[in-house]
Amino acid sequence: MNYQNIDSKIKEILPKPVSRAVHQSVVDRRLHREYNQDLRRYRDNALIGPKVPSPKNLLGIITFKTHSVEKGLSHQHFRPGFGKDTSLRELSYYLDSYRELGYDISNPFIQNAVSVLKEYKQKHLSLHEEIGWFDERFKYWLQGDNPRTAGAMQLVHSDATGKNFRQLSGERYSVREFSDKPINLEDLMDAVSIAMKTPSVCNRSPWAVKIINDKQVMQDLLRIQGGFGGYDMPDKLMLITVHTSYFNGLGERNQPFIEGGLFTMSFLYALEFKNIAAVALNAMFTNNKTEQTKKMLGLDDDEILITFVAAGQFTENELVAKSFRPEPSSIVDVF
Secondary structure, eight states, rough: OOHHHHHHHHHHHHHHHHHHHHHHHHHHHHHHHHHHHHHHHHHHHHOOSOOOOOOHHHHHHHHHHHHHHHHTTTTOOOOTTTTTTTHHHHHHHHHHHHHHHTTTTTSSSHHHHHHHHHHHHHHHHHOOOHHOOOOOOTTTTTTTTTEEEEEEEEEOOOOOOTHHHHHHHOOOOOOOOOOSOOOOHHHHHHHHHTTTSSSSSSGGOOEEHHHHHHHHHHHHHHHHOOOOOTTTSEEEEEEEEEEGGGGOTTTTTHHHHHHHHHHHHHHHHHHHHTEEEEEEOOOOOOOOHHHHHHHHHHTTTEEEEEEEEEEEEOSSSSEEOOOOOGGGGGOOOOO
16 A cells, blocks of 8 residues: 555545544554554564563563572672562562473573572572572572582772773673762763764764652652662662654664663763672653653653663772673674
């Protein structure tokens, strides 16, 4: 169907207000069709709803839960037995499901999950804490030897301003606990300036950065975000958004998220270069949380949330999650 011819005929025949309404109806139908394809792809492939999970479904959720345990192991104020009825219960369920479905347990992400379990056990042994429930729950997975890829590690931060990019990116870790020393606002603005060189479709640069200083607003936002519990307030909290008004046509409907992701990574590297500790905190909200956040900060209707970034100065004794990555060859196809 030639939509351009239809649009042309409509404009010739109908009065302008009616023509615009009909044109908008045609556009809406086409947009719904595109979004329905997006919906189908997500519904059919993501881990959502009642379905037999695929290996990738389970590897994704297992890695998610593994990281939750890693964060607990890297907490300066360690809580023995943490995660017993939450992340560890869920990790047990998904690991057992993966094995019972006959999927490959030698997969590096599975081995990394087993590694975090052994680090959890070792940490409790070092504290002379009894966790019989843990041994029983994970008895199958605690057998044998595994690479020590997971857990917490000591981060000794060194001045990043003289590092090459391989060093800068390889030595950057997400930091959740900060010193009491405040960040210089000029350094934050310089990090934003560095990130402005992020590639952007046709140089539209649709990003916005909100810097939150107010501790009450920060606390309220982090309560909505839900992933920073148990930590002290950071010195600064940023929210990265993207204005959808910069985009056009059906093909660009998801481009704002791509633009936002690219900018976020540039900004995180820029903060590292400026010797500012930081962690990205997801803003993957349902509409209710999104609207709460937008109302609190007075955001424009066209702004979509990309991510929060908590930031502060490095401490002298920093523990961070190891954050396993697979081999590059596992994600590359050559055609």
